[in-house]
Amino acid sequence: MTVRVVLAGAHGFGSHYLDRLRRMPGIELAGVCDVRPVAPELLDGLGEPEVSGDLPGLIKRTGAEIAILATPIPTHADLALAAFGAGAHVLVEKPTAATLRDFERMRAAADAAGLACQVGFQSLGSAAVPAIRELIASGAIGRVTGIGVAGSWPRPASYFTRSPWAGRRVLDGADVVDGALTNPFAHALATALAVAGADERGAVASVTAELFHANPIESDDTSAIRVHLSSGVPVVAAVTLCAATRDEPYVLVHGTKGRVRFTYTLDEVQVDDGPVRPFGRTDLLANLVEHVRSGAELLVPVHRTGAFMEVMEAIRLAPDPLPIDDAHQDLSGEGRVLPGIAAVVDTCADRLALFSELGVSWATPLTVSGAVVAEYTTVSDLPLEAAPRPFLHPVRTLGGVVVTEVRPADHPHHLGAGLAVTDLGGRNFWGGRTYVRDQGPTWLDDHGMQRHLSFPVREAAGFAERLVWERPGEQPLVREERTVRAAPLSRGWALDFAFTLHNLTDRPLTVRSSATKGRAGAGYGGFFWRAPAGSPGLRVFTASAEGEERVHGSRAPWLALAADDWTLVFAQDDDPWFVRVAEYPGVGTALAWDTPLEFGPVLARRVAVVVADGRLSREEAAGLVSELRP
Template sequence: MTATVALIGANGHGRWHRRRIAEVEQAGRVRLVGLADVRPLEPDPPVPDGVPVFTDHRELLAKTSPDVVVICTPPHTHLQIALDAIAAGCDLLLEKPPVASLAAHHTLAASLGAAGRACQVGFQALGSQAWLSFRDALAGLGKLDGITATASWQRDDTYYARSPWAGKRRMGGRPVVDGALVNPLAHAVMQALASAQAVGAGRPRQLVAERYRVRPIEVEDTAFARITFDGGLSIVIAVTLAGEDFIAGEISARGTRGRATLEYPTDRLALPGDGALRKIEGRADLLTNLVEHRASGVPLLVPLAATADFTAVLEALTVPDAPLPHLLDDSAVVTDGPQRTIPGINDLLRKVVETTALPSEMGVPWAAPPFTQRLPVT
């Protein structure tokens, strides 16, 4: 049976979901019954004929009764919209980050369990065959020295003007979670955490983070973090939105028998013995997987439970007493119109993931003392 689907949050990244839903609909797996956004819809892609558009998600739920709801709204609004959708009898595809705290995670999980509903979280890179090959190769690397993640992107002033919550820590008393680690580059963090889960590292217990900003926002655009697990394994993450040359996003694991590297946005993989990254074809669509789960019980690729460690890290980064990211001065930043770049940042990112030392531990001149936080039990 074709599942009916509605999208809440149809602008911005929601436009990607509109296109993806159209592709799945063309394959005969779903039927779009409604779109919702508090702003007028952007015209590309066009709204299909006969599909109603709402400004209130509750009206959409009441009038269209969808089987599945895709939620692509600002992160701090996810929980209430998800609870409303569950109460309306819907299964969920919930964009990342799913919720802003472990308390919200537990509330959502309890609501899903009581209603018998399913929730897939939008970490789409975990649906790729390249990820599965990387994950399966970890056991053959011998004793791991650690797992690392890095990415270098460039986001200019217009990125932080895209919405009232962009670059904010809190709005209306709620954490907004728009920092590089937990929103634009959240996939790097999640892939690294999932890698640690795959090798049985236990739960993450401590976060040591250095967070920086190149403009007067309230969250980090550049970050370095070390997360230590029960079993002693550590993952080190080095990312920036003030980068030089583009690094799409890489996860690497180094062991006594070699190294494996996954470029997760492009599904390129290098295993021990490979001379270079090679493309691994095949990426499962999360919406299709959710529809198949509804129909036949196939496992979800990214169930809510799989994101608990990510939410624990997110919560540690957004506790009220966490210091603001260190604002770099003009001596460490090059400004070119709306774009700001940290000279030498790409070399530093590479050095951090190679040595697993944080900038302050290397004596980088602009580095600030790290922020250390015990992670809450998930």
């Protein structure tokens, strides 16, 4: 029995279907539907199919039983409905549709017409998928604790200009969602969900997405997401199109007794360090043809892509991807490369962690007018004696001048711009030596750390963060809610840094500085900014005073630290200023200037910083402070 098919979309990926049709007996290409002219050589060896731009008319005239849709993502739903209306079964290329609404339209139309709708996730035709599910069910690797996905491919710049919709989230008002996870690595995500037995609607509880672009595109080319399944199992997928070389993508199933690695492009499975076992694969077009002939079960019916579409919908609705600054890229080849990104992606799959949770600085950028002006590191490999904590670095002027410094030789525990306290509840959250009364700076085993928990909000202009302050092995002292945002000014830009500390103990907590223990003038502890050493022409001033001796310890509403090629203007109303110029360049707020600060349930503060190119005068600094939002 010969099955007649029509192909919508002969160019791009449609050419792969033409090649497959040449090799598949018992199938006749009756027609080709395309909005562009189809060169005769594209159809060599395929008879004389009718060519038309009218899909339903083509189906009806040719009597085609199957319509293959290899067209742009936004067209899938309408073309599928047109094919069902003309009486044809459908094989639609992945992803199923651009939106969850379109997916539901397709599913409902297929059910109403009593026709099959197979989705071209070719990896789901692998015999390895049911084999892995059986392996999991047998308990061979214990309880599943998570599933990781990793994929690293290079792409030339031309990949993102191959069509008008390439690299777009929206085109002419229509959702496209052509991102790394939703198109080239859509198989990776769909395969992970299938292996988990979580492929239908309702299987996804929540999605956290970290989307980035190194290329000048609208969509993402480097992404990490965490999908919490309704079963409680997390799926973390990390992929990039900015690798130096191609690595075969894989799904990594974590269990309490072992792990399974499925290299889905090769249909190879490995349990722990055991032998690699190859599996066969059924072609999804052949499977659909057999379904038409004999009623064979479909391998990827549309309803079994429901969970994938729930994730795709979350990505569609997520904030726009954040840019990765050129400073992190190798721009010497045909495509943009993020050096070391393959190892980062592998680590995400191995640890079930997002980019930001690995401490990758470009994973939390702040942007102003599309330019990356600061990067935020949440996790570092610092020793405990440095009081590990999140920090901003590098922070740049709009002209690109870096105005922060990390781990300088004079004070290796100084970390760009951030929040650090010398003594909170008897623990050192500043780093370095602790000042002991009548003894001086002393190395004590008293250091704590600020541990990043999550980003409730992450946008191009800033983020909201949740953290805990703790000493490893002890109960946390405080939970912090932090917000950091960037905004343009008439000259330069402004950083807004606010934090609220929630006391987690059953008693008031005390903040102390070295000054409260007897070291005169050492009232540091609070928001602190370490500026670059060696900056020429450094001076510090307020509206009414100038010089380190006069502004140190003052309660001026604003304070400026200026060099020949940059100026920082700090503004806040709560605490005295801590200032260093002669020893090193740094400005901070002093929560406990010379008296311990005790707080009960909550301690909250806000600081704003103007970041400008060039040296500002006193009048110019005051004018920019007036632009800061209340």
